[in-house]
Amino acid sequence: MSEHWDDNFLDALRENLPDGEALVDLDEEASLSDLGLESINMISLMMRLEGDYDISFPDEAVSFATFATPIALWNTVCELRVSEARPA
Template sequence: MDPRFTELLRPFLKLAGPEEITITSDTDLRRLGVDSMQAIELLFTLEDAFDIALPDEEMNDATFATAGTLWQAVARQLPDQTTEVSA
């Protein structure tokens, strides 16, 4: 995953606790506090930061389930990027 992606994601993980967590592709976004309202805010943040637009079919619970699934959706919109998810 792109380091910029994980740094943009970190503020939305309100239930992560005070310690610095390592965000991996398996990080469960819902468990760490990303609810539907935050998912919308996160979507706008990612679209602005990466200058992309996620297609409507990507707006679902599966896309926002883990950091890895969300990164894959973002990476598919980036020119010349691979959708490979690495921790």
């Protein structure tokens, strides 16, 4: 497990990257695009994260910037978990 994210997050990335099973040490600043993340995989990854973390990505968070690097995506997941946990 990374010091930044949990095993579920890494499993979700592995499941949605073409060579994901080969990922051993994932650099937090690695380009997910360079690792093969394409639009269709991005949607699948988003759906997996929404289910795993009981969150919903708002339209403005569904962008290549959000899915640019593992740390950018993890930070978004954390922010959504906190914001959705607050009472309305």
